Amino acid sequence: MAIEGQRPKWMEQMAGSPFTKNYFTTDMQEKIVRQINNDKANHRLFARRKLLISLVCSFMILFGGIGLLWKYTNVVDDIVQYANMGMSIGSKARQAQVNVFPDGGMTAGYKTTYLWVFERPLDQLKGSEMSVKAIYQPTGEVLNVVPSKIINESIRRTDNQTGVVTSFGLPYAGKWQLEVSLDGNYFADVEINAPEPDWTTSGSFQWNDMEFNGKENRIGVRGMDFEANNANKYMWYLKGSEDELSANRRVIAIQQNTGRVELIVDSLAYSIMSKENEQIESYIPCLMNLPAPGLWRLTVMTGDQLFDSIVVQVK
The missing domain is CATH 2.60.40.3830 (Immunoglobulin-like)
Known part of the structure:
Protein backbone atom coordinates (compact mmCIF):
# COMPACT_ATOMS: atom_id res chain seq x y z
CA MET A 1 0.00 0.00 0.00
CA ALA A 2 1.43 3.37 -1.00
CA ILE A 3 2.00 6.00 1.68
CA GLU A 4 0.25 9.31 1.07
CA GLY A 5 2.60 11.75 -0.67
CA GLN A 6 4.82 9.01 -2.10
CA ARG A 7 4.63 7.64 -5.68
CA PRO A 8 4.33 3.86 -5.99
CA LYS A 9 7.22 2.01 -7.67
CA TRP A 10 5.11 0.86 -10.62
CA MET A 11 4.57 4.52 -11.63
CA GLU A 12 8.31 5.10 -11.69
CA GLN A 13 8.78 1.97 -13.82
CA MET A 14 6.06 3.05 -16.26
CA ALA A 15 7.70 6.46 -16.66
CA GLY A 16 10.87 4.90 -18.06
CA SER A 17 11.58 3.85 -21.65
CA PRO A 18 10.26 0.41 -22.66
CA PHE A 19 13.47 -0.21 -24.69
CA THR A 20 16.62 -1.73 -23.21
CA LYS A 21 18.83 0.64 -25.22
CA ASN A 22 18.51 4.01 -26.96
CA TYR A 23 17.39 3.39 -30.55
CA PHE A 24 16.57 7.06 -31.18
CA THR A 25 20.22 8.18 -31.52
CA THR A 26 21.57 11.70 -31.93
CA ASP A 27 22.44 10.93 -35.55
CA MET A 28 18.84 9.94 -36.23
CA GLN A 29 17.58 13.13 -34.62
CA GLU A 30 19.87 15.25 -36.83
CA LYS A 31 18.73 13.42 -39.98
CA ILE A 32 15.08 14.05 -39.15
CA VAL A 33 15.74 17.75 -38.48
CA ARG A 34 17.58 18.05 -41.82
CA GLN A 35 14.70 16.29 -43.61
CA ILE A 36 12.14 18.62 -42.06
CA ASN A 37 14.17 21.67 -43.13
CA ASN A 38 14.53 20.25 -46.67
CA ASP A 39 10.80 19.58 -46.84
CA LYS A 40 10.06 23.16 -45.85
CA ALA A 41 12.46 24.49 -48.48
CA ASN A 42 10.99 22.20 -51.15
CA HIS A 43 7.50 23.25 -50.18
CA ARG A 44 8.43 26.92 -50.57
CA LEU A 45 10.07 26.16 -53.94
CA PHE A 46 7.02 24.19 -55.09
CA ALA A 47 4.75 27.01 -53.99
CA ARG A 48 6.83 29.52 -55.97
CA ARG A 49 6.81 27.26 -59.03
CA LYS A 50 3.07 26.72 -58.67
CA LEU A 51 2.51 30.47 -58.51
CA LEU A 52 4.70 31.03 -61.58
CA ILE A 53 2.87 28.33 -63.56
CA SER A 54 -0.48 29.79 -62.53
CA LEU A 55 0.57 33.26 -63.71
CA VAL A 56 1.82 31.91 -67.06
CA CYS A 57 -1.40 29.93 -67.60
CA SER A 58 -3.48 32.97 -66.69
CA PHE A 59 -1.68 35.10 -69.28
CA MET A 60 -2.06 32.34 -71.89
CA ILE A 61 -5.77 32.02 -71.19
CA LEU A 62 -6.22 35.79 -71.18
CA PHE A 63 -4.45 36.52 -74.45
CA GLY A 64 -5.51 33.25 -76.09
CA GLY A 65 -9.10 33.92 -75.08
CA ILE A 66 -8.95 37.42 -76.51
CA GLY A 67 -7.59 36.00 -79.76
CA LEU A 68 -10.27 33.33 -79.96
CA LEU A 69 -12.99 35.80 -79.08
CA TRP A 70 -11.73 38.16 -81.80
CA LYS A 71 -11.58 35.30 -84.30
CA TYR A 72 -14.98 33.81 -83.53
CA THR A 73 -17.02 36.92 -82.77
CA ASN A 74 -19.27 36.11 -85.71
CA VAL A 75 -19.85 32.59 -84.39
CA VAL A 76 -20.89 34.03 -81.03
CA ASP A 77 -23.26 36.36 -82.89
CA ASP A 78 -24.74 33.31 -84.60
CA ILE A 79 -25.41 31.57 -81.30
CA VAL A 80 -27.16 34.64 -79.92
CA GLN A 81 -29.06 35.39 -83.12
CA TYR A 82 -30.32 31.82 -83.58
CA ALA A 83 -30.76 30.81 -79.94
CA ASN A 84 -34.51 30.54 -80.40
CA MET A 85 -33.89 27.96 -83.15
CA GLY A 86 -31.92 25.71 -80.78
CA MET A 87 -28.71 26.07 -82.78
CA SER A 88 -25.38 24.89 -81.41
CA ILE A 89 -21.84 25.05 -82.74
CA GLY A 90 -21.11 22.39 -85.33
CA SER A 91 -17.96 21.24 -87.08
CA LYS A 92 -15.76 23.57 -89.06
CA ALA A 93 -15.21 22.78 -92.72
CA ARG A 94 -11.79 22.24 -94.22
CA GLN A 95 -10.10 25.41 -95.49
CA ALA A 96 -12.58 27.40 -93.34
CA GLN A 97 -14.92 27.80 -96.32
CA VAL A 98 -18.11 27.15 -94.36
CA ASN A 99 -19.29 26.45 -90.82
CA VAL A 100 -22.33 24.34 -89.99
CA PHE A 101 -24.57 24.75 -86.95
CA PRO A 102 -26.88 21.75 -86.37
CA ASP A 103 -29.95 22.14 -84.23
CA GLY A 104 -29.13 21.60 -80.56
CA GLY A 105 -31.41 18.55 -80.35
CA MET A 106 -29.90 16.80 -83.36
CA THR A 107 -29.77 12.99 -83.19
CA ALA A 108 -29.78 10.19 -85.72
CA GLY A 109 -33.19 9.05 -86.94
CA TYR A 110 -34.90 12.45 -87.12
CA LYS A 111 -34.95 15.51 -89.34
CA THR A 112 -32.80 18.39 -88.15
CA THR A 113 -32.33 22.03 -89.13
CA TYR A 114 -28.81 23.03 -90.18
CA LEU A 115 -27.47 26.56 -90.52
CA TRP A 116 -24.62 26.84 -93.03
CA VAL A 117 -22.49 29.98 -92.76
CA PHE A 118 -20.38 30.52 -95.88
CA GLU A 119 -17.33 32.75 -95.55
CA ARG A 120 -18.36 34.66 -98.65
CA PRO A 121 -20.74 37.59 -99.19
CA LEU A 122 -24.17 36.98 -100.66
CA ASP A 123 -23.38 38.81 -103.91
CA GLN A 124 -20.79 36.10 -104.70
CA LEU A 125 -23.18 33.21 -103.98
CA LYS A 126 -26.58 34.53 -105.02
CA GLY A 127 -28.18 32.28 -107.62
CA SER A 128 -25.80 29.39 -106.90
CA GLU A 129 -27.23 25.90 -106.54
CA MET A 130 -26.15 24.28 -103.28
CA SER A 131 -26.21 20.52 -102.74
CA VAL A 132 -25.02 18.32 -99.88
CA LYS A 133 -23.99 14.67 -99.84
CA ALA A 134 -23.84 12.79 -96.53
CA ILE A 135 -21.29 9.96 -96.40
CA TYR A 136 -21.57 7.51 -93.50
CA GLN A 137 -17.98 6.91 -92.41
CA PRO A 138 -18.30 3.31 -91.08
CA THR A 139 -19.79 1.93 -94.32
CA GLY A 140 -19.28 4.55 -97.04
CA GLU A 141 -23.02 4.77 -97.77
CA VAL A 142 -23.87 8.01 -99.59
CA LEU A 143 -27.13 9.96 -99.27
CA ASN A 144 -28.04 13.08 -101.26
CA VAL A 145 -29.53 14.84 -98.26
CA VAL A 146 -29.80 18.25 -99.99
CA PRO A 147 -30.31 17.52 -103.70
CA SER A 148 -30.74 21.16 -104.70
CA LYS A 149 -31.15 24.51 -102.97
CA ILE A 150 -30.85 27.84 -104.76
CA ILE A 151 -29.16 30.51 -102.65
CA ASN A 152 -31.21 33.68 -103.05
CA GLU A 153 -30.98 35.28 -99.63
CA SER A 154 -28.91 35.22 -96.48
CA ILE A 155 -29.99 35.23 -92.87
CA ARG A 156 -26.58 36.55 -91.78
CA ARG A 157 -26.23 40.16 -90.64
CA THR A 158 -22.63 40.65 -91.79
CA ASP A 159 -21.72 41.66 -95.32
CA ASN A 160 -18.91 39.12 -95.79
CA GLN A 161 -20.85 35.98 -94.83
CA THR A 162 -23.88 34.14 -96.20
CA GLY A 163 -26.21 32.06 -94.04
CA VAL A 164 -28.30 29.26 -95.58
CA VAL A 165 -30.75 26.98 -93.74
CA THR A 166 -31.41 23.38 -94.77
CA SER A 167 -33.32 20.51 -93.19
CA PHE A 168 -32.54 16.81 -93.43
CA GLY A 169 -32.06 13.70 -91.30
CA LEU A 170 -29.27 11.17 -90.86
CA PRO A 171 -30.54 7.61 -90.30
CA TYR A 172 -27.56 6.17 -88.41
CA ALA A 173 -25.67 7.26 -85.30
CA GLY A 174 -21.96 7.90 -85.73
CA LYS A 175 -19.60 9.91 -87.90
CA TRP A 176 -20.78 11.47 -91.14
CA GLN A 177 -18.97 13.56 -93.73
CA LEU A 178 -21.12 16.29 -95.26
CA GLU A 179 -19.80 17.28 -98.67
CA VAL A 180 -21.01 20.66 -99.94
CA SER A 181 -21.10 21.49 -103.65
CA LEU A 182 -21.97 24.73 -105.45
CA ASP A 183 -23.27 24.53 -109.02
CA GLY A 184 -22.13 20.91 -109.17
CA ASN A 185 -18.56 21.65 -108.08
CA TYR A 186 -17.01 20.54 -104.79
CA PHE A 187 -16.79 23.42 -102.31
CA ALA A 188 -15.97 22.05 -98.84
CA ASP A 189 -16.73 19.19 -96.47
CA VAL A 190 -17.60 18.95 -92.80
CA GLU A 191 -17.35 16.03 -90.40
CA ILE A 192 -20.07 15.73 -87.76
CA ASN A 193 -21.15 13.10 -85.27
CA ALA A 194 -24.82 12.10 -85.14
CA PRO A 195 -25.67 11.18 -81.52
CA GLU A 196 -27.57 8.03 -80.62
CA PRO A 197 -31.34 8.72 -80.56
CA ASP A 198 -33.81 7.86 -77.81
CA TRP A 199 -34.80 4.19 -77.85
CA THR A 200 -38.07 4.45 -75.92
CA THR A 201 -40.81 2.52 -77.72
CA SER A 202 -43.19 4.80 -79.59
CA GLY A 203 -46.60 5.56 -78.11
Whole structure:
Protein backbone atom coordinates (compact mmCIF):
# COMPACT_ATOMS: atom_id res chain seq x y z
CA MET A 1 0.00 0.00 0.00
CA ALA A 2 1.43 3.37 -1.00
CA ILE A 3 2.00 6.00 1.68
CA GLU A 4 0.25 9.31 1.07
CA GLY A 5 2.60 11.75 -0.67
CA GLN A 6 4.82 9.01 -2.10
CA ARG A 7 4.63 7.64 -5.68
CA PRO A 8 4.33 3.86 -5.99
CA LYS A 9 7.22 2.01 -7.67
CA TRP A 10 5.11 0.86 -10.62
CA MET A 11 4.57 4.52 -11.63
CA GLU A 12 8.31 5.10 -11.69
CA GLN A 13 8.78 1.97 -13.82
CA MET A 14 6.06 3.05 -16.26
CA ALA A 15 7.70 6.46 -16.66
CA GLY A 16 10.87 4.90 -18.06
CA SER A 17 11.58 3.85 -21.65
CA PRO A 18 10.26 0.41 -22.66
CA PHE A 19 13.47 -0.21 -24.69
CA THR A 20 16.62 -1.73 -23.21
CA LYS A 21 18.83 0.64 -25.22
CA ASN A 22 18.51 4.01 -26.96
CA TYR A 23 17.39 3.39 -30.55
CA PHE A 24 16.57 7.06 -31.18
CA THR A 25 20.22 8.18 -31.52
CA THR A 26 21.57 11.70 -31.93
CA ASP A 27 22.44 10.93 -35.55
CA MET A 28 18.84 9.94 -36.23
CA GLN A 29 17.58 13.13 -34.62
CA GLU A 30 19.87 15.25 -36.83
CA LYS A 31 18.73 13.42 -39.98
CA ILE A 32 15.08 14.05 -39.15
CA VAL A 33 15.74 17.75 -38.48
CA ARG A 34 17.58 18.05 -41.82
CA GLN A 35 14.70 16.29 -43.61
CA ILE A 36 12.14 18.62 -42.06
CA ASN A 37 14.17 21.67 -43.13
CA ASN A 38 14.53 20.25 -46.67
CA ASP A 39 10.80 19.58 -46.84
CA LYS A 40 10.06 23.16 -45.85
CA ALA A 41 12.46 24.49 -48.48
CA ASN A 42 10.99 22.20 -51.15
CA HIS A 43 7.50 23.25 -50.18
CA ARG A 44 8.43 26.92 -50.57
CA LEU A 45 10.07 26.16 -53.94
CA PHE A 46 7.02 24.19 -55.09
CA ALA A 47 4.75 27.01 -53.99
CA ARG A 48 6.83 29.52 -55.97
CA ARG A 49 6.81 27.26 -59.03
CA LYS A 50 3.07 26.72 -58.67
CA LEU A 51 2.51 30.47 -58.51
CA LEU A 52 4.70 31.03 -61.58
CA ILE A 53 2.87 28.33 -63.56
CA SER A 54 -0.48 29.79 -62.53
CA LEU A 55 0.57 33.26 -63.71
CA VAL A 56 1.82 31.91 -67.06
CA CYS A 57 -1.40 29.93 -67.60
CA SER A 58 -3.48 32.97 -66.69
CA PHE A 59 -1.68 35.10 -69.28
CA MET A 60 -2.06 32.34 -71.89
CA ILE A 61 -5.77 32.02 -71.19
CA LEU A 62 -6.22 35.79 -71.18
CA PHE A 63 -4.45 36.52 -74.45
CA GLY A 64 -5.51 33.25 -76.09
CA GLY A 65 -9.10 33.92 -75.08
CA ILE A 66 -8.95 37.42 -76.51
CA GLY A 67 -7.59 36.00 -79.76
CA LEU A 68 -10.27 33.33 -79.96
CA LEU A 69 -12.99 35.80 -79.08
CA TRP A 70 -11.73 38.16 -81.80
CA LYS A 71 -11.58 35.30 -84.30
CA TYR A 72 -14.98 33.81 -83.53
CA THR A 73 -17.02 36.92 -82.77
CA ASN A 74 -19.27 36.11 -85.71
CA VAL A 75 -19.85 32.59 -84.39
CA VAL A 76 -20.89 34.03 -81.03
CA ASP A 77 -23.26 36.36 -82.89
CA ASP A 78 -24.74 33.31 -84.60
CA ILE A 79 -25.41 31.57 -81.30
CA VAL A 80 -27.16 34.64 -79.92
CA GLN A 81 -29.06 35.39 -83.12
CA TYR A 82 -30.32 31.82 -83.58
CA ALA A 83 -30.76 30.81 -79.94
CA ASN A 84 -34.51 30.54 -80.40
CA MET A 85 -33.89 27.96 -83.15
CA GLY A 86 -31.92 25.71 -80.78
CA MET A 87 -28.71 26.07 -82.78
CA SER A 88 -25.38 24.89 -81.41
CA ILE A 89 -21.84 25.05 -82.74
CA GLY A 90 -21.11 22.39 -85.33
CA SER A 91 -17.96 21.24 -87.08
CA LYS A 92 -15.76 23.57 -89.06
CA ALA A 93 -15.21 22.78 -92.72
CA ARG A 94 -11.79 22.24 -94.22
CA GLN A 95 -10.10 25.41 -95.49
CA ALA A 96 -12.58 27.40 -93.34
CA GLN A 97 -14.92 27.80 -96.32
CA VAL A 98 -18.11 27.15 -94.36
CA ASN A 99 -19.29 26.45 -90.82
CA VAL A 100 -22.33 24.34 -89.99
CA PHE A 101 -24.57 24.75 -86.95
CA PRO A 102 -26.88 21.75 -86.37
CA ASP A 103 -29.95 22.14 -84.23
CA GLY A 104 -29.13 21.60 -80.56
CA GLY A 105 -31.41 18.55 -80.35
CA MET A 106 -29.90 16.80 -83.36
CA THR A 107 -29.77 12.99 -83.19
CA ALA A 108 -29.78 10.19 -85.72
CA GLY A 109 -33.19 9.05 -86.94
CA TYR A 110 -34.90 12.45 -87.12
CA LYS A 111 -34.95 15.51 -89.34
CA THR A 112 -32.80 18.39 -88.15
CA THR A 113 -32.33 22.03 -89.13
CA TYR A 114 -28.81 23.03 -90.18
CA LEU A 115 -27.47 26.56 -90.52
CA TRP A 116 -24.62 26.84 -93.03
CA VAL A 117 -22.49 29.98 -92.76
CA PHE A 118 -20.38 30.52 -95.88
CA GLU A 119 -17.33 32.75 -95.55
CA ARG A 120 -18.36 34.66 -98.65
CA PRO A 121 -20.74 37.59 -99.19
CA LEU A 122 -24.17 36.98 -100.66
CA ASP A 123 -23.38 38.81 -103.91
CA GLN A 124 -20.79 36.10 -104.70
CA LEU A 125 -23.18 33.21 -103.98
CA LYS A 126 -26.58 34.53 -105.02
CA GLY A 127 -28.18 32.28 -107.62
CA SER A 128 -25.80 29.39 -106.90
CA GLU A 129 -27.23 25.90 -106.54
CA MET A 130 -26.15 24.28 -103.28
CA SER A 131 -26.21 20.52 -102.74
CA VAL A 132 -25.02 18.32 -99.88
CA LYS A 133 -23.99 14.67 -99.84
CA ALA A 134 -23.84 12.79 -96.53
CA ILE A 135 -21.29 9.96 -96.40
CA TYR A 136 -21.57 7.51 -93.50
CA GLN A 137 -17.98 6.91 -92.41
CA PRO A 138 -18.30 3.31 -91.08
CA THR A 139 -19.79 1.93 -94.32
CA GLY A 140 -19.28 4.55 -97.04
CA GLU A 141 -23.02 4.77 -97.77
CA VAL A 142 -23.87 8.01 -99.59
CA LEU A 143 -27.13 9.96 -99.27
CA ASN A 144 -28.04 13.08 -101.26
CA VAL A 145 -29.53 14.84 -98.26
CA VAL A 146 -29.80 18.25 -99.99
CA PRO A 147 -30.31 17.52 -103.70
CA SER A 148 -30.74 21.16 -104.70
CA LYS A 149 -31.15 24.51 -102.97
CA ILE A 150 -30.85 27.84 -104.76
CA ILE A 151 -29.16 30.51 -102.65
CA ASN A 152 -31.21 33.68 -103.05
CA GLU A 153 -30.98 35.28 -99.63
CA SER A 154 -28.91 35.22 -96.48
CA ILE A 155 -29.99 35.23 -92.87
CA ARG A 156 -26.58 36.55 -91.78
CA ARG A 157 -26.23 40.16 -90.64
CA THR A 158 -22.63 40.65 -91.79
CA ASP A 159 -21.72 41.66 -95.32
CA ASN A 160 -18.91 39.12 -95.79
CA GLN A 161 -20.85 35.98 -94.83
CA THR A 162 -23.88 34.14 -96.20
CA GLY A 163 -26.21 32.06 -94.04
CA VAL A 164 -28.30 29.26 -95.58
CA VAL A 165 -30.75 26.98 -93.74
CA THR A 166 -31.41 23.38 -94.77
CA SER A 167 -33.32 20.51 -93.19
CA PHE A 168 -32.54 16.81 -93.43
CA GLY A 169 -32.06 13.70 -91.30
CA LEU A 170 -29.27 11.17 -90.86
CA PRO A 171 -30.54 7.61 -90.30
CA TYR A 172 -27.56 6.17 -88.41
CA ALA A 173 -25.67 7.26 -85.30
CA GLY A 174 -21.96 7.90 -85.73
CA LYS A 175 -19.60 9.91 -87.90
CA TRP A 176 -20.78 11.47 -91.14
CA GLN A 177 -18.97 13.56 -93.73
CA LEU A 178 -21.12 16.29 -95.26
CA GLU A 179 -19.80 17.28 -98.67
CA VAL A 180 -21.01 20.66 -99.94
CA SER A 181 -21.10 21.49 -103.65
CA LEU A 182 -21.97 24.73 -105.45
CA ASP A 183 -23.27 24.53 -109.02
CA GLY A 184 -22.13 20.91 -109.17
CA ASN A 185 -18.56 21.65 -108.08
CA TYR A 186 -17.01 20.54 -104.79
CA PHE A 187 -16.79 23.42 -102.31
CA ALA A 188 -15.97 22.05 -98.84
CA ASP A 189 -16.73 19.19 -96.47
CA VAL A 190 -17.60 18.95 -92.80
CA GLU A 191 -17.35 16.03 -90.40
CA ILE A 192 -20.07 15.73 -87.76
CA ASN A 193 -21.15 13.10 -85.27
CA ALA A 194 -24.82 12.10 -85.14
CA PRO A 195 -25.67 11.18 -81.52
CA GLU A 196 -27.57 8.03 -80.62
CA PRO A 197 -31.34 8.72 -80.56
CA ASP A 198 -33.81 7.86 -77.81
CA TRP A 199 -34.80 4.19 -77.85
CA THR A 200 -38.07 4.45 -75.92
CA THR A 201 -40.81 2.52 -77.72
CA SER A 202 -43.19 4.80 -79.59
CA GLY A 203 -46.60 5.56 -78.11
CA SER A 204 -50.01 5.08 -79.71
CA PHE A 205 -52.63 7.36 -81.28
CA GLN A 206 -56.02 7.07 -82.97
CA TRP A 207 -56.65 7.76 -86.65
CA ASN A 208 -59.99 7.02 -88.34
CA ASP A 209 -61.01 4.92 -85.32
CA MET A 210 -57.87 2.80 -85.68
CA GLU A 211 -54.94 2.60 -83.28
CA PHE A 212 -51.41 3.18 -84.56
CA ASN A 213 -48.03 3.10 -82.84
CA GLY A 214 -45.95 6.16 -83.65
CA LYS A 215 -46.41 9.93 -83.65
CA GLU A 216 -49.78 11.53 -84.16
CA ASN A 217 -50.12 13.64 -87.32
CA ARG A 218 -46.82 12.33 -88.65
CA ILE A 219 -46.05 8.59 -88.72
CA GLY A 220 -47.46 5.34 -87.37
CA VAL A 221 -47.81 1.62 -87.99
CA ARG A 222 -50.75 -0.67 -87.25
CA GLY A 223 -50.87 -4.45 -87.10
CA MET A 224 -49.95 -7.53 -85.10
CA ASP A 225 -47.25 -7.43 -82.43
CA PHE A 226 -43.84 -7.89 -83.99
CA GLU A 227 -42.39 -11.38 -83.67
CA ALA A 228 -38.91 -12.22 -84.94
CA ASN A 229 -38.84 -14.10 -88.26
CA ASN A 230 -42.62 -13.97 -88.57
CA ALA A 231 -43.88 -11.96 -91.55
CA ASN A 232 -47.18 -10.14 -91.05
CA LYS A 233 -49.32 -7.54 -92.77
CA TYR A 234 -49.13 -4.00 -91.42
CA MET A 235 -50.50 -0.59 -92.33
CA TRP A 236 -48.40 2.57 -92.29
CA TYR A 237 -49.81 6.04 -91.66
CA LEU A 238 -47.80 8.96 -93.05
CA LYS A 239 -48.57 12.66 -93.04
CA GLY A 240 -46.39 15.24 -94.75
CA SER A 241 -45.98 17.50 -97.72
CA GLU A 242 -46.30 16.25 -101.26
CA ASP A 243 -42.59 16.86 -101.77
CA GLU A 244 -41.77 14.69 -98.77
CA LEU A 245 -43.93 11.79 -99.95
CA SER A 246 -43.45 11.99 -103.71
CA ALA A 247 -40.18 10.04 -103.96
CA ASN A 248 -39.83 6.28 -103.67
CA ARG A 249 -40.55 5.23 -100.09
CA ARG A 250 -38.74 2.42 -98.31
CA VAL A 251 -38.39 1.25 -94.71
CA ILE A 252 -35.07 0.40 -93.09
CA ALA A 253 -34.87 -1.23 -89.66
CA ILE A 254 -31.96 -0.49 -87.29
CA GLN A 255 -31.40 -2.72 -84.26
CA GLN A 256 -30.44 -1.18 -80.93
CA ASN A 257 -26.88 -1.80 -79.64
CA THR A 258 -25.74 -3.85 -82.65
CA GLY A 259 -26.47 -1.18 -85.29
CA ARG A 260 -27.63 -3.95 -87.62
CA VAL A 261 -29.49 -2.50 -90.62
CA GLU A 262 -32.15 -4.35 -92.61
CA LEU A 263 -34.18 -3.17 -95.60
CA ILE A 264 -37.59 -4.55 -94.69
CA VAL A 265 -39.72 -2.73 -97.29
CA ASP A 266 -38.13 -1.67 -100.57
CA SER A 267 -41.16 0.18 -101.93
CA LEU A 268 -44.25 1.72 -100.32
CA ALA A 269 -47.05 2.68 -102.71
CA TYR A 270 -49.39 4.96 -100.76
CA SER A 271 -53.05 5.92 -101.16
CA ILE A 272 -54.04 9.50 -100.36
CA MET A 273 -56.80 9.72 -97.77
CA SER A 274 -56.94 13.50 -97.42
CA LYS A 275 -55.12 16.66 -98.41
CA GLU A 276 -55.37 19.85 -96.40
CA ASN A 277 -53.10 22.90 -96.17
CA GLU A 278 -50.61 21.19 -98.49
CA GLN A 279 -50.36 18.26 -96.06
CA ILE A 280 -51.16 14.76 -97.28
CA GLU A 281 -52.53 12.02 -95.03
CA SER A 282 -51.94 8.58 -96.46
CA TYR A 283 -52.08 4.91 -95.56
CA ILE A 284 -49.78 2.22 -96.90
CA PRO A 285 -50.40 -1.53 -96.49
CA CYS A 286 -47.30 -3.73 -96.59
CA LEU A 287 -45.71 -6.98 -95.43
CA MET A 288 -42.87 -6.72 -92.88
CA ASN A 289 -40.58 -9.19 -91.17
CA LEU A 290 -37.91 -8.38 -88.56
CA PRO A 291 -35.10 -10.94 -88.16
CA ALA A 292 -34.32 -10.82 -84.42
CA PRO A 293 -35.90 -9.88 -81.08
CA GLY A 294 -35.15 -6.59 -79.33
CA LEU A 295 -35.72 -2.91 -79.99
CA TRP A 296 -35.75 -1.82 -83.62
CA ARG A 297 -36.02 1.66 -85.14
CA LEU A 298 -38.21 1.62 -88.25
CA THR A 299 -37.08 4.51 -90.45
CA VAL A 300 -39.09 5.64 -93.46
CA MET A 301 -36.91 7.01 -96.25
CA THR A 302 -38.29 8.86 -99.28
CA GLY A 303 -35.53 8.67 -101.83
CA ASP A 304 -32.41 9.69 -99.88
CA GLN A 305 -34.45 11.83 -97.49
CA LEU A 306 -35.27 10.66 -93.98
CA PHE A 307 -39.01 11.14 -93.41
CA ASP A 308 -39.28 10.01 -89.78
CA SER A 309 -38.83 6.98 -87.54
CA ILE A 310 -40.51 5.01 -84.76
CA VAL A 311 -39.26 2.43 -82.24
CA VAL A 312 -40.92 -0.98 -81.84
CA GLN A 313 -40.32 -3.99 -79.60
CA VAL A 314 -39.82 -7.32 -81.36
CA LYS A 315 -40.51 -10.47 -79.37
